[in-house]
Amino acid sequence: MIEQLSWKVGGQQGEGIESTGEIFSTALNRLGYYLYGYRHFSSRIKGGHTNNKIRVSTKPVRAVADDLDILVAFDQETIDFNFHELRDGGIVIADAKFNPVIPEGKGVALYAVPFTDIATQLGNPLMKNMVAIGATSAVLDLDAAVFESVVVDTFGRKGAQVVEKNMEAIRAGAQYMKEQLDGSTKTMKLAKADGKRRMFMIGNDAIALGAIAGGARFMAAYPITPASEIMEYLIKKLPDFGGAVIQTEDEIAACTMAIGANYAGVRAFTASAGPGLSLMAEAIGLAGMTETPLVVVDTQRGGPSTGLPTKQEQSDLLAMIYGTHGEIPKIVMAPSTVEEAFYDMAEAFNLAEEYQCPVIFLSDLQLSLGKQTVEPLDYDRIEIRRGKLMNGELPPLPDKDNFKRYEITPDGVSPRVLPGTKYGIHHVTGVEHAETGRPSETAANRRAQMEKRMRKLEHIHFPTPVHKQLRHEEPDLLLVGFLSTRGAIEEAMERLEQDGVKVNHAHIRLLHPFPVDDVRPLVEKAKRVVVVEQNATGQLANLLKMNVGHADKIASVLKFDGNPFLPGDVYTKCKELLAQWPPLKISAMM
Template identity: 80%
Template sequence: MINQLSWKVGGQQGEGIESTGEIFSIALNRLGYYLYGYRHFSSRIKGGHTNNKIRVSTTQVRSISDDLDILVAFDQETIDFNFHELRDGGVVLADAKFGPTIPENTNVHLYSVPFTQIATELGTSLMKNMVAIGATSSLLDLDLNVYLNVVEEIFGRKGQQVVEKNMEAIKAGAEFLENQLSEDVKMKLEKADGKQRMFMIGNDAIALGALAGGARFMPAYPITPASEIMEYLISKLPEFGGTVIQTEDEIAACTMAIGSNYAGVRAFTASAGPGLSLMMESIGLSGITETPLVIIDTQRGGPSTGLPTKQEQSDLMAMIYGTHGEIPKIVMAPSTVQEAFYDIIEAFNLAEEYQCPVIFLTDLQLSLGKQTVEPLDYSQIEIRRGNLLLDDELPELENKEYFKRYEVTESGVSPRVVPGVKNGIHHVTGVEHNEQGKPSEVASNRKDQMEKRLRKIKNIQFKTPVYKNVKHEEADLLVVGFNSTRGAIEEAMTRLENDGIKVNHAQVRLIHPFPTDDILPLVQSAKKVLVVENNATGQLANIMKMNVGHADKITNFLKYDGNPFLPHEVHTKCKELFEYGNI
């Protein structure tokens, strides 16, 4: 019996690889297992190698596994590309159609299964993925009935005959492999707890959170890896009186979101690095007009088109400093799918409370990686609209003066109204302005307005700016990360503790303004600090040095080849710090 399993299916893009992983993982999720899934795919619609790696466990997992137990291959390229991940005693289930081979003198079992032939005999070769699921189930000794409801949900609209044929394909695959397997090769999973949990990608959690947080308008232009947010809300927002508009470009998307927020409707847009570059001038407009704005940046490999379907975390500096001039700005970075749901709601609250743009950073692994999520607690949802005044709260205007929309206040936050509110008339412009919004180039006014705007986020209130796993008052090592690196770091921590190394962990969830008060004590109490990030220049480490100092303690661990961190990589790097006498 095993309590954890790593399974991967691979083949050519467009031949059902994603749906194979989806059906397999949904079925296991409903049995109560925890799962983590990550897709490797090409930046084209069809063709090119793709794979879907699913980790199954009886306990929570938040990262890709180091190795692989089972590889399901629909072509030889899948074996050649992924074989190195297989552990001793691992299994390859390959389509007999292409005459699969594996390297000699390896302790890996190859089973050549006629996926395509069996599927064709049942009616169509398209069902070869279902045959593969059946073969996998035989290897895991799973009850095939677990797939029935999943197959009915996915194929039910095509008719009962299609459902029955797909179930036949699963059974046929299981029967074929059962006749070849020896008991010592089987990998039987320990029984899960049977609890019902959600299984979702980060983008779906963000979209659901935006909906729950009161967003009713999303203008956006499709781009990987952000498009699923838009796709989810296209069907959901109209049910709540909202809408999604596909704009002609990202500039239009950003300015439409600003206009909607100015009118009082919570709106946002989502994109990736190239789209955010186009939005920079508009983000500045949000800043100087003090109009709430939420923008989601799903980071991917750059620069330019770069690696559009691969992992990277290289937008930090651009999101903080990309706009020309100086404006107040908040940059958030959730580290799990569950946090993404709650944090996007908070992003809307902060945007309205501080009347400024909020950049919501994710990365491709967090946006498209699929995780088990505990049931969401909707009672935690809180809608805060800040200093938004209604009709009965505005005094009469005297001498035909305008409302002081940009009044200089001690907090930096001015009173805000939406168009049409009695006694709320004011001027709005992208040039510098006075308290009533009228253009002004007076030096003293410019100084007052600049200081007012920048003052507002100096004391920002964010409930959990840093996720902390602090076990030691004085640590040998502090490991710091952001976004999706959390899972790999957490697993590495467990191994380091077993090695006798005292290690603390901090995952930064508020990138700007930087949570110095939370991070500094952890840095001071550690002998060494390792910052783990998917970029080539150590952007988070540099931001830390700017805000907390102690540059002599901080070491970078960088990965920028398009792949996420694996737990053993983080563990190995931490061990190296000790082996070379650095700690």
Template identity: 70%
Template sequence: MREQLSWKVGGQQGEGIESTGEIFASALNRLGYYLYGYRHFSSRIKGGHTNNKIRVSTKPLNSISDDLNILVAFDQETIDVNIHELRADGIVIADAKFNPVVTEGYDVRLYAVPFTEIATELGTSLMKNMVAVGASSAILGLDPTSYQDVVEDLFLKKGVSVVEKNMKAIQAGADYFRNEAGVNMPDLLLAPADGKKRMFMIGNDAIGMGAIAAGSRFMAAYPITPASEIMEYMIDKLPQFGGTVIQTEDEIAACTMAIGANYAGVRSFTASAGPGLSLMAEAIGLSGMTEQPLVIMDTQRGGPSTGLPTKQEQSDLMAMIYSTHGDIPKIVMAPSTVEEAFYDTVEAFNLAEEFQCPVILVTDLALSLGKQTVEPLDYNKIEIRRGALQQEGEIPEREDKAYYKRYEVTDSGVSNRVIPGMKNGIHHVTGVEHDETGKPSESPENRVNQMDKRLRKVADLPSLFNNALFINAKHEDADLLVIGVNSTRGTIEEAMPRLEAEGVKVNHAHVRLLHPFPAEEMKKQIAKAKKVVVIENNATAQLANIIKMNVGDVKIENVLKYDGNPFLPGELHQTCKELYHASKELVLDGNI
């Protein structure tokens, strides 16, 4: 029996490919298996090849697999595009309707199953994906009834008869495959799972959950891939907690609405991707100048311009830190797992109010939309901190009847904050430079005082931030220090044991606070390694350059990928091994 395997379904977008993967994975999740999924989809509503690759294991995993055991194909293109991933013992299950053939040069087993014909006989061809799920369950040795709860969740609102028809389709698919395979049934049975209940969700859902848990009750946003699911989650859930979501006319309006709502005392946020972040640049500066809390979720995708809107990339790093004109305090956080996305979202709201500045929580497409197993969340870890927000009755009346010093110069750089309408709290708010009461001022002395005050707010944040770097460093004299950000963490963690088994000593540092950068901690990790390797999904080595800007002159080997696909563990293993051996050869040649 297999402890883990990888399954992929592919076809034309808009024909139920995503729901096929969802049903297949959800049932396995409820049985207690660990899962990691990644969708490859086109930037159009219907048409174009799409696939959903799901890795299944009896043990925790945090990355997509290098290869493939089972390919479920609804068209010939799926076979042609994906067959190179199949292992030597892999199989293709294809709809007999299109007379499938194995691509020349590949020696894999092909099973033609009449998905469409069986579904049509049961009532509608739309159930062909259920037939495919049933065939898959037979291969893995799963009882088709395992899907009962999932099918009920999806279709019970349409009536009991719809549930029964879909379950018949699953059973028919399983029966047909068993009969077709006979004694040649593939040896792909899954070992039993532990049966424990765990969550199975995408990073965007974790962000939505985190926002609600943090006390956010207002979201303003404009739809954009891959951030839209955050808004969709909030539209579905937030009204249950007395909150509201507004779909704005553009990202500029979304950002300014979030600032305004925060000014009024409601924890608010917006979410977008690279193009939307560009439009928000001026409003982000307004948040910094007026010292209003602002939380932005940036889900990176392929750029520039429209670029590759449905593909993986990590190319917004510089934009998040430096795109705003002028100098303002800003915090940029980077979770690396779905679980971290939940907890970091809560922390983003806390930091925004404590430091009264914009906080950007950055993910990438693989983390935003990749669906993975998450252990039950610990809500006891949630802490709401509102910083220097004064309460009603706390503001003494000034004898001179002067305005409230909303922007009072303090040693920490953080001034007391009030909600509009509070007694004795009247002050002015403007995007131009201002004095302590908010009144416009062009005084050179005031300008320096206010600028210094704002900038010193976050100066010590790297030392205060919990796990600014995720560190897995067991070697004081490592051969390699591998550095990454966001979703590359799981891939790096899977590649490391392979390198260690080959005698390469590897340390790992994953950046979770991009700005202000944890320079001192990073220096310590760099000092422990002979070679520094930075893994990132962009063409210009943005993360590596940020490290150099903050740490100083350090020799870095860049491993870049910008073809729209995430890194695979095997890729990183091979690349890092080559870099290690290249450095050893240089030493032997006397060049180092």
């Protein structure tokens, strides 16, 4: 029996690869296994190679596996692209239709199964993916019946006959594969899972659900990979809570609509990727100047320009902190797991209202679209805090005086009212203004208002700005990362510890204002610091050096080829760096 399995299905985009992985992984999730899935796909609707790699384990996993146990191939290209991942003793299950061939010299077994022919004999060649799932179940020694509830949920609306046909295809695939194996030791029986029911979701669904839980009732957005699923989820769910989603003509309109809704008192947000955030830059500056709460989700992808729309990258960090012209207070946060994405998204709306400023919620493609096992969410942890929003009747104002919407306060946050509130009239403008909102260009007013706005950054409270794994008082190595690299870093950390290296780990969840007081002691106590991130210029490392110092002990492990970090990537590069130090100023690029 094995405790962990890595399984991948691949073929041409549009021939059911995603649904194959979805049915396989959902069934195993319902048995109580922990899963982590990552989908490689092209930036087109149909055609081009795509694959779905799913890691199955009896213990929690948060990263793509280094190697591969089973490869299910619908074409030769899948074998050519992915064969190198297969470990010695791995299995290829391929459609016999294309006469599959595997390279020699590696201990991998090839089983040609007539997926298409079996499906065609059953009445529909499209069911070849069900035949493939059945063949996989035989290798894993799983009863085909474990897939029945998923098949019912997937095809039930099409009628009992369709459900039965798909189950028949699974059983036929399983039977054919059993005959091929014929008692072979090639079976990979998984150790029994705990049977507990857990959620299995992508980060974008968690972000959308967190928005609902956090009181958001309006979303304006323009479709873009890898953010579109947030909008798609809320189109279905938000009306049930009295909310609405508007698909706008572009990202500029989306951001300004969200600003308008927040000004009116509705918790609202928008979501996009790098190109969309570039278009939103001026509007985000408007929210900062008018001190209007605003939440913007940036699901990072490969850039610049159109770049790699369907590939992993973390290159928007500095743009999200410094991208607007001029200077405004801004909060930039970055969850590292799907669970954190849910809770942090709800908290983003509290922070936006409490500090009356834009909150940038950073994600990346791996976190947004990678599917993970998630423990049941605790809705009692969610609270709604609206800061200095003044409800009820205001005291009368002297004649001709306006409400001091931008009043100079010690904490930088001024009282806020909803439009239409009696005695709450004030100007709202993107030019510099006095306390009542009236335009003012005097030097004294400019200093006072700028200092007031920037004072907000001194008072921001974020419950867990850094996720810490501290095993040693004075470690040989401190690993630092943000967003989806957490799982790969944690596994690399375990391997380094086994080699006798003392390792601590800090994953930054609040990127601006930077949590200096939390991070500096960790850097000071470590002999070496390695920052793991997916961009070409070491943006997080530079942020660390700028805020904490100690540049002489900080090095980077960078990857920017569109693929996520594997645990082995981080482990290997850290070993290389440790062997080369000193000298200290080293950067290891993937």
